[in-house]
Amino acid sequence: xxxxxxxxxxRPALDVVLGGLRRMEYRGYDSAGVAVLDxxxxxxxxxxxxxxxxxxxxxxxxxRGHFGGTAGMGHTRWATHGAPVDRNxxxxxxxxxxxxxxxxxxxxxxxxLRAELEADGVEMASDTDTExxxxxxxxxxxxxxxxxxxxxxxxAVCRRLEGAFTLVVTHADHPDTIVAxxxxxxxxxGVGEGEHFVASDVAAFIEHxxxxxxxxxxxxxxxxxxxxxVLDFHGDAAQAKPFTVDxxxxxxxxxxxxxxxxxxIEEQPEALANTLRGHFESGRIILDEQRISDQDLRDVDKxxxxxxxxxxxxxLVAKYAxxxxxxxxxxxxxxSEFRYRDPVLDRDTLVVAVSxxxxxxxxxxxxxHAREQKARVLAVCNTNGxxxxxxxxxxxxxxxxxxxxVASTKAFxxxxxxxxxxxLALAQARGTKYPDEVAREYAELEAMxxxxxxxxxxxxxxxxxxxxxxxxxxILFLGxxxxxxxxxxxxxxxxxxxxxxxxGFAAGELKHGPIAxxxxxxPVVVVMPSPKGRAVLHSKLVSNISEIQARGARTIxxxxxxxxxxxxxxxxxxxxxxVPTLLQPLVSTVPLQVLAAEIARARGYxxxxxxxxxxxxxxx
Ligand code: F6R
Numbered sequence: 287x288x289x290x291x292x293x294x295x296x297r298p299a300l301d302v303v304l305g306g307l308r309r310m311e312y313r314g315y316d317s318a319g320v321a322v323l324d325x326x327x328x329x330x331x332x333x334x335x336x337x338x339x340x341x342x343x344x345x346x347x348x349x350r351g352h353f354g355g356t357a358g359m360g361h362t363r364w365a366t367h368g369a370p371v372d373r374n375x376x377x378x379x380x381x382x383x384x385x386x387x388x389x390x391x392x393x394x395x396x397x398x399l400r401a402e403l404e405a406d407g408v409e410m411a412s413d414t415d416t417e418x419x420x421x422x423x424x425x426x427x428x429x430x431x432x433x434x435x436x437x438x439x440x441x442a443v444c445r446r447l448e449g450a451f452t453l454v455v456t457h458a459d460h461p462d463t464i465v466a467x468x469x470x471x472x473x474x475x476g477v478g479e480g481e482h483f484v485a486s487d488v489a490a491f492i493e494h495x496x497x498x499x500x501x502x503x504x505x506x507x508x509x510x511x512x513x514x515x516v517l518d519f520h521g522d523a524a525q526a527k528p529f530t531v532d533x534x535x536x537x538x539x540x541x542x543x544x545x546x547x548x549x550x551i552e553e554q555p556e557a558l559a560n561t562l563r564g565h566f567e568s569g570r571i572i573l574d575e576q577r578i579s580d581q582d583l584r585d586v587d588k589x590x591x592x593x594x595x596x597x598x599x600x601x602l603v604a605k606y607a608x609x610x611x612x613x614x615x616x617x618x619x620x621x622s623e624f625r626y627r628d629p630v631l632d633r634d635t636l637v638v639a640v641s642x643x644x645x646x647x648x649x650x651x652x653x654x655h656a657r658e659q660k661a662r663v664l665a666v667c668n669t670n671g672x673x674x675x676x677x678x679x680x681x682x683x684x685x686x687x688x689x690x691x692v693a694s695t696k697a698f699x700x701x702x703x704x705x706x707x708x709x710l711a712l713a714q715a716r717g718t719k720y721p722d723e724v725a726r727e728y729a730e731l732e733a734m735x736x737x738x739x740x741x742x743x744x745x746x747x748x749x750x751x752x753x754x755x756x757x758x759x760x761i762l763f764l765g766x767x768x769x770x771x772x773x774x775x776x777x778x779x780x781x782x783x784x785x786x787x788x789x790g791f792a793a794g795e796l797k798h799g800p801i802a803x804x805x806x807x808x809p810v811v812v813v814m815p816s817p818k819g820r821a822v823l824h825s826k827l828v829s830n831i832s833e834i835q836a837r838g839a840r841t842i843x844x845x846x847x848x849x850x851x852x853x854x855x856x857x858x859x860x861x862x863x864x865v866p867t868l869l870q871p872l873v874s875t876v877p878l879q880v881l882a883a884e885i886a887r888a889r890g891y892x893x894x895x896x897x898x899x900x901x902x903x904x905x906x
Pocket of ligand 1: 594595596597598640641642643644645646649692693695778779782901902903
């Protein structure tokens with residue numbers, strides 16, 4: 287969702303800010319804007335609805351020369367309050383046009399604040415919640431105890447705001463200073479030589495520095511050319527956590543690929559290997575920041591996996607493994623539903639919150655709900671120091687590297703691997719698996735990067751198929767056992783990228799309704815289990831394929847290499863390497879990702895930035 291960048295340094299701020307916004311485009315947005323302080327008391331703002339290219343064209347029109355200065359900020363907005371039009375785009379200014387504010391999140395008490403300002407005679411220029419913050423800062427800066435003190439003014443306003451927010455504030459009187467604050471919404475500081483950055487995401491400044499500082503809850507930072515100072519909302523000095531970003535610029539660039547998503551699909555073997563690395567030492571599974579004791583793990587009597595979208599599908603996959611290895615009941619639930627249905631939780635419940643971004647509002651709220659009910663929460667997350675891991679009792683990081691394409695690919699595979707590590711850690715603590723069995727399962731996981739690499743070397747056939755079926759009206763996906771969540775994930779990828787109607791079904795459910803959808807020529811993708819692993823499942827699925835083939839479906843079958851029994855039923859056969867049943871999703875998902883991307887390309891869509899979607903969904 288919204289992307290924020292602020293800069294004070296020695297380079298032209300407009301270039302730095304636009305560069306940062308470009309790197310955060312992947313978060314999803316519908317308008318963009320910049321503000322630059324020229325050092326001589328001028329604060330120049332430009333905003334434009336639509337893509338960043340529209341803003342750049344506007345800057346060319348007015349002349350970029352008007353935006354001289356080495357301090358500034360920028361914003362990409364994903365509309366919440368007010369339509370995505372120019373006047374609702376950020377930055378927003380106060381009436382004197384001396385204060386500019388950009389904001390991510392939702393100010394929940396904005397209606398009351400707006401009414402108060404309007405009663406004071408302030409005229410609003412937009413429909414946003416953000417604009418109230420600009421007027422409030424301006425008012426705090428001109429009156430009372432905070433008069434003339436920008437930092438104290440911002441802190442005073444933050445104390446009044448309810449909801450989640452990252453705010454970045456500039457004032458024309460302070461051309462060498464930017465003040466930023468956060469509550470339940472991301473904000474990191476980039477520490478350079480004679481320059482400092484604030485951003486919602488390290489991608490915004492990774493090309494300038496990898497040294498970063500993660501701000502805590504209800505903290506505020508003042509950046510200047512020379513340094514940064516962290517305070518709480520009462521103006522007292524506060525501690526924030528420095529860290530070094532463990533990936534570099536090349537990870538945030540396309541590296542010769544047409545789309546980030548295509549690059550990220552290819553990075554999956556590495557993402558898996560990096561996620562597994564270091565988690566099996568001296569014969570034991572080790573998690574990362576483990577603030578749940580072994581005794582607590584032994585006491586767990588129920589597991590919930592809560593997540594959204596693809597992350598939820600990774601939980602559905604993991605349920606099979608965790609229940610099998612630990613004999614604990616596992617419920618997998620959409621985070622947006624979880625907290626509204628009063629789930630039964632207590633201190634012996636382990637809630638695994640899976641989130642690539644670590645910012646997803648639905649998942650964050652589920653984490654909070656679980657902790658209020660005294661459950662232990664373990665986050666599986668791809669983003670260092672994000673809000674979900676911060677609010678959890680333990681975290682296991684997926685080291686997939688930055689995922690920039692909006693559709694999750696490498697993070698999804700890494701989430702499955704990480705969820706499996708959680709399952710093995712539980713089995714180890716509870717003694718439901720002997721150490722040598724845990725070691726064997728881990729070794730099988732370790733063999734997966736090579737298996738995924740093998741799939742990648744054969745996907746040209748899938749691309750060709752994608753082009754041939756790109757004008758289909760709809761595509762159905764079927765699977766059983768771990769193949770069922772793979773079918774759901776394949777359908778989700780197709781919906782979001784190709785804007786095509788797609789549904790995933792448990793193959794056994796076909797005859798209870800969905801078979802009515804089958805018509806002549808309808809492509810149906812079937813995810814086959816191994817004929818060796820679960821022979822009974824395999825033969826049931828063969829029957830399902832023949833049922834749909836008999837009704838005219840065009841069957842696209844993903845099956846294990848050498849599975850000859852299925853060949854007669856497959857109009858198109860896509861072979862994947864033989865791997866243990868529980869690990870099959872790691873290989874069978876890959877062709878479905880490629881298929882969705884290729885169909886979307888053939889239909890002329892931007893694979894990295896599907897319409898209406900945001901990478902980090904920071905509102906419920
Ligand atoms: C689908 C996709 C989304 C995310 C979901 C959760 O391709 O990317 O469904 O998986 O929005 O996001 P995170 O994992 O960041 O919580």
